[in-house]
Amino acid sequence: MEYDLTPGADAETTLAAFLARAEADPTVLGVVLSGSRAHDGMPTVRSDFDVHVVTGDEGPSAFDALDGYRSDQLDLVVLKLAEFRRRGLPGDPQSWSRYAYVHARVLADRLGGGIADILDRKRTLTAAEAAEQAAGYLDAYINQVYRSLKSHRDGRGALAHFDAAESVPFALEVLFALHGRVRPYNKFLEWELSRRPLGRGWAAERLLPRLRRILADGDPAAQRGLFADVERAARAGGHGGVLDSWGIDLEFLRP
Incomplete structure (x- = not known):
C-alpha cells in the first residue's frame, strides 16, 4: 500500500493524519518527533515536523519508501528497529546526528516503552x-x-x-x-x-x-x-x- 501524503490544511493536521496511519500499521513500531517542534519555544510559523518512523526488522513496510520525504510540513526518516538502536551512537556513520534524539518525543510506541528506552540511551553520554x-x-x-x-x-x-x-x-x-x-x-x-x-x-x-x-x-x-x-x-x-x-x-x- 502506498500512502498519499497530500498536505492537510496545516502542518498539525498533516501530522495527525500521518500519525493515525502509522499507528494503524502493524509494521510500524514507533514514531518519534525531533527538530524544532521538540524544543519548546523554538518552532516558527515555517517549522515543519521532523518525524522518525521505526519499522520492524522482519520484512518490508509500506513506510519504507517514505524515507527522505520532505515537504514544508513533514520531514520523514524511516528506520528499521536495529538501525534506530544504533543511530547516532559511537561507531554509527551518522554519529553526528545524535543530538536529534536528545529532546525527541515519543509519539507512538508499540514496544510498550521500548522506543522510549532506546531514545533514553541516546540522550546523554555514558x-x-x-x-x-x-x-x-x-x-x-x-x-x-x-x-x-x-x-x-x-x-x-x-x-x-x-x-x-x-x-x-x-x-x-x-x-x-x-x-x-x-x-x-x-x-x-x-x-x-x-x-x-x-x-x-x-x-x-x-x-x-x-x-x-x-x-x-x-x-x-x-x-x-x-x-x-x-x-x-x-x-x-x-x-x-x-x-x-x-x-x-x-x-x-x-x-
Whole structure:
C-alpha cells in the first residue's frame, strides 16, 4: 500500500493524519518527533515536523519508501528497529546526528516503552563516552588553537583565522562532553545553554560573544582567554594528561 501524503490544511493536521496511519500499521513500531517542534519555544510559523518512523526488522513496510520525504510540513526518516538502536551512537556513520534524539518525543510506541528506552540511551553520554570524547576533542582543540596562534605569530593572519574558526566546534564538544552531554546543533546552542546551563562561566550571555569574536577574526587574545577557561575545566574533569602532553607549548597558548 502506498500512502498519499497530500498536505492537510496545516502542518498539525498533516501530522495527525500521518500519525493515525502509522499507528494503524502493524509494521510500524514507533514514531518519534525531533527538530524544532521538540524544543519548546523554538518552532516558527515555517517549522515543519521532523518525524522518525521505526519499522520492524522482519520484512518490508509500506513506510519504507517514505524515507527522505520532505515537504514544508513533514520531514520523514524511516528506520528499521536495529538501525534506530544504533543511530547516532559511537561507531554509527551518522554519529553526528545524535543530538536529534536528545529532546525527541515519543509519539507512538508499540514496544510498550521500548522506543522510549532506546531514545533514553541516546540522550546523554555514558561516562566512558564522555571521557573518550572530552579527551579526543580536547587534543583537537589544542591543536587548532596552537596552529592558529603560530600563524598569527608568523604574520599569516588570514590563515590563522581559518584555524581559529575550526577550533570552536572542538571547544564546544569538549565543554559538553565534560558535562556528559551531547553537543547541540548550533541552531539550538543558545536554547541549550539557557535552559540547561553547563555551569559557572559557560552561560550563554558570556560564552556566545566570546565564540563570535573568535569566529569573526580569530583574535589571539580571545583565543587565549577561552583556552585558559577550557584548560581549567578540562583539568578539573581529569584530563590534565592530555594538556600536559603538549609540554612547554601550553605556555604559548595561555594569556
